[in-house]
Amino acid sequence: MRTSRTTPHRRITVLAALTALALTLAGAITVAGSGPARGDVPATPGWNLQWSDDFNGANRSLPSSANWQIDTGHGYPGGPGNWGTGEIQDYTASPDNVSLDGSGNLRITPLRDGAGNWTSGRIETKRADFKAPAGGTLRIEGRVQMPNVTGNAALGYWPAFWALGSPYRGNYWNWPGIGEFDIMENVNGINSVWGVLHCGVNPGGPCNETTGLGNSRTCPGASCQSAFHTYRFEWDRAVTPNALRWYVDDQLFHSVTQNQLDATTWANMTDHAGYFLLLNLAIGGAFPNALGGSTPTAETVPGRPMLIDYVGVWTKGGGGTTEPPTDPPTDPPSSSSTLALRSAGGLGATQSAASSVTVASAGGGTYDGSPHSPQTFTATGITRAYDGGSTQFDVFADSGTTIANGQQVRVSYDRTGDGIWDRTETYHYFATDPVNGYEHYTQAKGLMSSTGSHGNLVNGKVKVEIWNAIGNGTSTVGVGNQSVVHIPYG
Incomplete structure (x- = not known):
């Protein structure tokens, strides 16, 4: 289990995980949301595209260095070990672990060597200024197929699409105060998506850390593992109180409003320069272990990638992606x-x-x-x-x-x-x-x-x-x- 108290960690309670499992077993499986890469970032009427990547390129080429930086090792320099979450893999910049697939997708693949050591991939955007404009709304969206593996073969798999507050860079010990938006995460091949907000202080605090304020649901139609689904997060400053919303295939499944938190917590989470985005596939750690037992196991199967068709950031209303602080200096x-x-x-x-x-x-x-x-x-x-x-x-x-x-x-x-x-x-x-x-x-x-x-x-x-x-x-x-x-x- 995690020992650090100040690191982004994306974890849900045993109760939430078991609830999601029950929903999975009860849900009917039909075909929806599936299909190959679209080849472009979709038009979104009424929204202004601020940044995107559709992952077009040659097979086994690395993601765009203009858009992304690749994380390696078992933690940030000077930060907590095992990325603060207890995950066991070694992140690498090898195309075996993170590369384009030549068909319009980013492919993040966990691998295990003969000695039982795991490697995988984690990338984050160079930009760290994604923020809802004053009086407007921010939209972060990705079309993702989770690793196509379920049951005992999936034990320990932990794919995620998420965002961290920019002050985390270069510090690595100011979590969760700077904010974390988990747009999509999954564990152990369960047919569910989790959306979570992390904020405030740890342990406890207004975001109930280290659990966070979260919710989960089954993927609409086809399972999360067998098909692409679209995962979206919105930060809405055009409404009072301001609101955070999580969607899967345009279906709202989680929300948090400003009046649920104290003013200081909300300000610490929102009054900085903005957020950077992350995509990763962890193996083991606190969230997979929340289901009980040690993960991964001998039955866990390596080589099942998470596929990302595109990631995009849009805004509407207000004045753009970033703005000065709410209490700006009157001179430079x-x-x-x-x-x-x-x-x-x-x-x-x-x-x-x-x-x-x-x-x-x-x-x-x-x-x-x-x-x-x-x-x-x-x-x-x-x-x-x-x-x-x-x-x-x-x-x-x-x-x-x-x-x-x-x-x-x-x-x-x-x-x-x-x-x-x-x-x-x-x-x-x-x-x-x-x-x-x-x-x-x-x-x-x-x-x-x-x-x-x-x-x-x-x-x-x-x-x-x-x-x-x-x-x-x-x-x-x-x-x-x-x-x-x-x-x-x-």
Whole structure:
């Protein structure tokens, strides 16, 4: 079972899985939703196509490097092992595991060698800015045939089509606060699709982690394994309250509305730059094991691929796929070396009205040096010369009457905006007193650790993360005209 508490994990309860199995056994099987690759991305009247891939290309060629990056190994560098979910396969960039099939599909194939070791494929979009426009709707859709294997031969199979909040990149420990949308996932060859939202804190919280808020249903007509079906997710900001919806073959089977969650949880999930998409086929792990027993088994059959005909992202209404944060700076971040922390997760050169954000409890754990459900603040598009100095900050922190809480700050610099954090500074945590009222947490606490080096920023990024390293209670951080970071760039 999974030991990490801060990693995207796509897991459903035993009850949900058994319910889906019962529905499968009771359902009638007819032919629908099947057929070969369409050869194109379908027209969607009323929607504006923002991005797509129809996976046309020669047999055994890798997916487009302009659209996708291939994940390899057993986890992200510096992230939890086994991708935080207990899955056992080694992801590779081999065309044996991930490649086009020459017939208009992407093919992700799990394989087992003579020693019993499994390999498979996992890819994610280069873009990480898929977001519903203000006043509009985002639509993410894929036409997928799950691995065509059922029964004991399918034990341990875990295909998925999903999305993660962009702040996860380069951090890998801020799940589930940054949000996860599981558009389609399946387990053990059961004729059901699961749709799940992960958010908030783990364990527990408003999204009932690590389970998430999910639902499942049988695939309409032909089974999920024997035919292609269309899986769609919508993020609707044109309605009040905002809504998230999951569909299979245009049939709604799950929804979550904004009023089901507290304002901070919703904001942490939606007020960042957007989401990136993932396609993978895991073997083993927490979700397959939820049915009981160890998976995979000796009866599990390798070589049954998941096929993806197309993936597309559309919007309608509003102003496009991305927009500035809801509390944007009134001048470019690069116009000042002093950046104010903002309630919507931004860093602004101009301060805004005083406000506050809540930092999740450490839950009695110790996360000294490892961000745990942090509040994250980011500035982008910064072009400034390094002045030879060092980072300074003044964070207003308060834990109320909670005893033994300690806030911790990490400041990271991506010098060229390429998604790689060239310089990361983690400061010793600040033990707040059990008296109501803000205290000043500054760089004077000293560096706990640092990696990389400073250099000139050219369209670069700065990120500030604040979390509770210890304690059993939440904390408050003042933002707006209260907490600032001074970066060493003139």
